């Protein structure tokens with residue numbers, strides 16, 4: 126290994142034109158394309174080829190060193206989707222004893238942010254963040270409380286702020302949301318859940334059609350579990366849904382589905398008395414029906430508001446009494462034949478299922 | 488064909504609704520009534536090949552698509568493709584399967600196909616371990632070829648030479664090898680090489696796949712990699728095609744992991760708590776079908792979510808609620824819909840209805856979406872008249888969208904009762920893909936009949 130001055134040891138990335146000098150002690154390993162001319166071959170730019178030739182050389186001799194990390198960064202800048210380089214980087218940090226080193230981890234988090242740009246969309250960048258944080262302060266499995274508080278203390282605020290900066294640019298970035306969910310579920314901290322609830326409210330106020338924000342809200346109120354909500358929280362969420370979602374724009378799918386799922390959960394919940402759940406469902410079906418006036422006031426035909434009618438069909442089905450089922454069949458029939466004909470096969474199926482329930486009801 | 492519902496303006500404009508309205512405006516010029524067009528306009532469309540020479544039936548630009556996809560084995564890809572340098576087996580699969588759906592394999596000579604097998608062979612990455620997780624009594628499959636040695640070889644396909652084995656590129660490699668292995672007409676050498684490669688890697692592949700399984704029943708995409716339903720699907724799919732689906736890979740917790748990924752909306756997400764999404768719903772539904780455990784899902788909620796993903800005006804599918812139509816979801820949502828609708832088939836849920844189907848006999852169940860509407864989106868909005876298919880008219884064509892638009896077209900044409908179709912069906916008909924494996928059904932059948 127060549128000697129490097131302290132200043133070069135601390136830089137993040139080797140400049141492409143210095144690679145051959147810095148690794149002159151190694152023999153570059155060209156990519157082995159096999160005996161036949163390859164397919165899906167890529168015309169690699171020279172700098173790409175050189176960087177990867179030395180990367181392979183490093184893998185072959187298993188060199189774990191600061192300069193190797195710097196070369197990996199250069200390779201990743203040219204192809205941030207190279208999962209092998211990212212994985213090797215984590216291995217290298219481990220071999221160098223840096224996986225619990227706050228400064229080193231911060232630098233790598235910064236690297237993923239830089240390489241991802243303002244709207245990072247690849248799996249590898251996000252997984253790298255998560256893997257480094259997962260193992261921070263100890264082993265990945267069975268995190269002790271102490272390790273969690275260390276994670277929260279050292280990275281809690283900066284990590285949430287980073288996710289937020291990405292969501293600001295792309296409010297539906299799937300990877301970002303899943304990392305954020307994982308992070309909150311791992312810390313499982315009541316203060317953070319509280320703050321997150323407000324955050325989802327802000328995002329929903331900004332764009333009632335941001336379905337990722339509605340999904341996040343579901344995760345937050347359930348604190349990342351599958352446990353049904355209490356009756357009290359269900360009601361406050363259902364009210365939020367109507368006020369901040371359905372009323373604002375009854376054509377919007379997201380709040381309707383959130384509402385139906387809340388009610389469905391209570392109906393299935395063993396701790397909620399079925400009669401109580403059914404009563405609540407009828408109450409919200411009535412409230413939903415009354416939103417038709419908003420459309421009438423706006424000179425729209427409420428019959429053509431498919432998402433609203435759909436949610437009402439679902440609620441009437443859950444209510445389960447004869448009158449409700451009969452009404453749901455009528456409404457589903459209107460969707461099938463007039464207002465939602467693109468889905469007429471789906472509605473035919475639903476109608477036959479509803480009629481079956483009606484028959485059992487007698 | 489039914490005409491699509493005209494778009495309804497939202498009551499309040501938001502960032503999402505503005506994009507939606509823009510997309511409706513973007514596709515609307517493609518939805519003109521062809522019968523009302525002036526002759527000059529019709530002649531124009533005929534020149535592009537989108538319209539047949541006589542009638543007004545819309546055409547699939549078969550030859551142009553084949554030409555576009557064939558680039559991948561005819562010449563090196565431009566330097567801009569370096570960001571796909573860890574996805575080379577994917578590029579091959581997208582183009583090979585796309586060609587296969589267009590009955591275009593005969594345009595690829597044996598020598599070129601041998602180059603494909605050889606390229607994949609270079610992506611194979613073996614490793615070895617000394618401590619097997621199962622005893623010979625528990626899992627004889629794991630011990631095939633092991634006598635007294637203590638070295639257990641594991642392996643999978645990486646994104647390129649010397650890259651780590653990865654479940655997604657392994658899936659793309661296995662599917663490509665299945666296509667090459669089962670098409671021997673005029674390609675004896677490549678077909679036998681593909682079969683030989685599969686025979687050589689089967690057991691190490693099996694061991695490697697088992698090593699990806701987590702305690703919770705999920706699978707990792709690679710060692711020290713992410714756990715999500717893509718991994719569950721790709722592993723189970725490869726295992727099935729190579730007849731390696733043991734009780735260890737199919738453990739009850741594997742199905743439960745996927746069950747946990749069904750979100751409150753009814754769709755399936757990457758992992759528990761995430762948002763329901765077309766790509767993951769396909770993986771989850773297909774994987775559970777392969778496990779014959781679709782019953783673990785809340786089927787009414789799933790069907791309802793899937794039904795909502797077809798856009799009432801555009802006719803194509805969106806990936807998630809309040810997101811835009813995109814041609815690749817023609818397969819992800821369309822395939823998931825085909826699989827989910829099999830749940831409503833009469834009889835038990837043990838067999839594979841697509842494999843059992845003889846010739847053109849009807850399936851015992853119908854798609855729950857509007858197939859002609861989807862076909863219209865693919866044929867009118869997703870085709871690039873130079874060849875290749877795309878997300879939507881404002882997006883550039885690419886290999887990935889070409890593959891999944893064509894696969895979606897195949898599902899729409901073959902998995903329905905096919906009462907009607909959009910366009911000139913005799914001309915637009917593509918080969919029949921299997922909605923779970925997404926290679927042609929005849930290839931799946933041949934693979935499952937091989938004895939190893």
Ligand SMILES: [Zn+2]
Pocket residue numbers: 813814815816878888
């Ligand atoms: Zn797409």
